[in-house]
Amino acid sequence: MNRKYKFACALTVLTLALAGCANKGVKVEEVKPNPLPKLVNAKSLTAVFSKSVASTSEADPLRLRLDADNGTVFVVNPNGEVEAYQGKQRLWQKKISKSGLSSGVEAKDGLVIVGSQKGQLFALDQATGEQKWSVQLTGALLAPSLIHAGRVITVANDGTVFAHEAETGKQAWTYSLPNVQFSLRGQAAPVALDQRNVLIASANAYIYAIDALTGAPRMQRRMAVSDGRSDIQRLIDIDGEPSVAGQFLVTSSFQGQVTAMDLASQQVIWSEDASSTQRPEVAGNGVFVAQNDGKITAYEITTGQKLWENDQLLNRQLSNPVMFGQNLIVGDMGGVLHMIDPSSGTIVGRAKTSGDVRTLRVIDSQLFVSTRKGAMSIWQNR
Template identity: 65%
Template sequence: MDRKYKVSFALAVLTLAMSGCSIFNKSSKTEVIKPNPLPKIEQTTSLAQVFSQKVSATSAEDPLRLRIDADNDSLFTLDPKGEVAAYRGNQKVWQTQVSKQGLSSGVEAAEGLVIVGNKKGQLFALDQSTGAIKWTAQLSGALISSALVQNGRVIVVANDGTTYGFDSASGQQVWTYKLPAETLSLRGQASPVSIDSRTVLLASSNAYIYAVDSLSGVLRMQLRVAVSDGRSDIQKLIDIDGEPAVSGKFVVTTSYQGQVTVVDLSVQRVIWSVDASSINRPEISARQVFVAEDGGKIVSYDLLTGQKLWENDQLLNRKLSNPVILGQNLVVGDLEGVLHLIDPSSGTIVGRAKSSGEVRTLRVIDNQLFAATRTGALSIWQNR
């Protein structure tokens, strides 16, 4: 276990404790801030569950975001105890015990491969058709975020900030790029994100984003996207743990104790920035940016101007997941497994569905909602 990993884990626990309690008298008793009750709504839309699978849970103090993926009409799931499985529909096609050391990254499936990793820095590439392990690699730090497979490269960021590019066919290491590593940081690491077929975007705990050539690892751009006015080491934390969202020439980032920032890649500069704290990936749809803040507020901004279009504070202290657009609705999950459907034009909650356990990850693939919770509930939903 690398040093940064241990410091980040302890700090994450401290941060959660600080956000969940407030000191209110001299005897140092704490008052737990309770999540808002579910608001009464007039449900006008709902979701239908089309897939459900249970895997092992992760610790409540562990902020891992397990992720399932789909490719070539197959679904690929991961169990933290070390197994990877493939499904077609609801039928299991194969299951492979990959690591006795467990697995700690999300799944990335592309170019005939399924990529997963663990806390020991071991990276595994499996054959999508059979589940056979095609190659493995040893990295310099824990793997707690998903890889990216792009243009014949497997790109992955270790928790010490070292980014690796491997040849997807052979597993040979082609390049590395070292992100700056902060002494103190939240335990988390944004996954690499594709800008185009030759460029990958990396986000770091120092509030910078980096554009790197995916084939060679050559740096093409670096840009600071958040600043901190904190005084103590903890107050100065300004990690980007949620993946940047990319839409055309625009990149949107969120940061802990920092800002929501929009960058114009064509001129490589920030076009607007607004103070907000979030460790989740933002969402972009048309000309709107959606952010689920750490405290539970959901805010929509105009992509081009940064003007606040609406905010919803009905879900405060419910530990919201990243927001995603599914069809005509915005969806966000919470600590009780509730999936909230929100009208993106007004911020009004228009429906809900129920999963099991704290929702850690949402993503949309082929107009279906993929959800993963801390308790190991993996599910897929679609609009009714």
């Protein structure tokens, strides 16, 4: 029987390994997060919206996220509710799942899409919150869907990619990713490649381009390699969404590399060792990666040359980095939003939310933040 083992997170695996060493009398030094660096004349951010929802398990790396469309903000609650706001005014609130919700929100084309741990996919009307359709998929839904080319593209945690007609919920096609015996518990959300095709990242470090209308595969490319000796050391998942910037596709992988590919030739142009389960950010000529050990590294996009590296936030369990205005923003386990000069890597400011930051997004020149503790907030530059 072909079995697949999902690890909640790499830190859980590491903790178990260290516990085993401790039981054998081997002294293990506790890893502590770096203290916050002192700042002079620090910049900050202003919160313009906040909403508290239920928290998620510390061991489950869910990245619940806010979304916005046509000036309306949509909030998912792990307890099974979805809410819509304009400014601070709530337009509607709907309880749609007794078993809770586990994927972030995708809002587009008049729809709000959310999913559950039990594989239920729900489509709601943006204006009213009324359920338009729901379908049962084959695995837990841990990542947001993508609405693209009239399809709702969803990746279940068993490695099956589903496409449903956005209007009716009728299944259009499925695509099965290669099965791997061991992987991290998590899944990158689908990403639009162009007007018709979508990108899917996998646990075997491949990127797949699939026609959103027909399900036909258009490209598959290995983006990382591993030389680990054990099954755990060979974990090499791409759990952060790939970044598309002009002719470049950039990925980062766990225990693997940050890799840039030329989309025209479909050839890898550079690859540098780095371990990250977060989406890399691409801005200007820079590729910015928040690594699992807390280092933030910047690479030149055409050559892979390292531009700078910041190690002041070691072991602070960083979120994905995003460019927001003139600064690079990254969140940490203490709810701190760090503002970084993208040209030098210098930390120039900070703001504070509640709980470890799991997801950062920039929508309509505002910073959307979600934390494991359930603090959903929107920020703007001062």
